[in-house]
Amino acid sequence: MNQNGLAFWMTVVGTVCWGVCFWWMSRLSTKQNVLLAQLREQGKRIEKLSKLEHDLIKEVHPQVNEIKEGMEAMIAVVKENSENNSLVSKKKTH
Numbered sequence: 001m002n003q004n005g006l007a008f009w010m011t012v013v014g015t016v017c018w019g020v021c022f023w024w025m026s027r028l029s030t031k032q033n034v035l036l037a038q039l040r041e042q043g044k045r046i047e048k049l050s051k052l053e054h055d056l057i058k059e060v061h062p063q064v065n066e067i068k069e070g071m072e073a074m075i076a077v078v079k080e081n082s083e084n085n086s087l088v089s090k091k092k093t094h
Helices: 003-093
Strands: none
């Protein structure tokens, strides 16, 4: 094989390699685009859920203080009733 024949076959091999490389990169790019689309959709779902969660927390947060105040009042009433009941039961036993 002379020098011209070798140069021809090296050019053919280089061209084929370039074509394979181009096809491979195109395939990777397509997969990457699909993955990015899935990530965008997932991000939108997470953002929507996060907003809903934030709205729920905003709704519940003021109610937490009200519930806490109500619980403190109930605890005071229960303690008062239990003290009164214990005094009444002591009087009945004597």
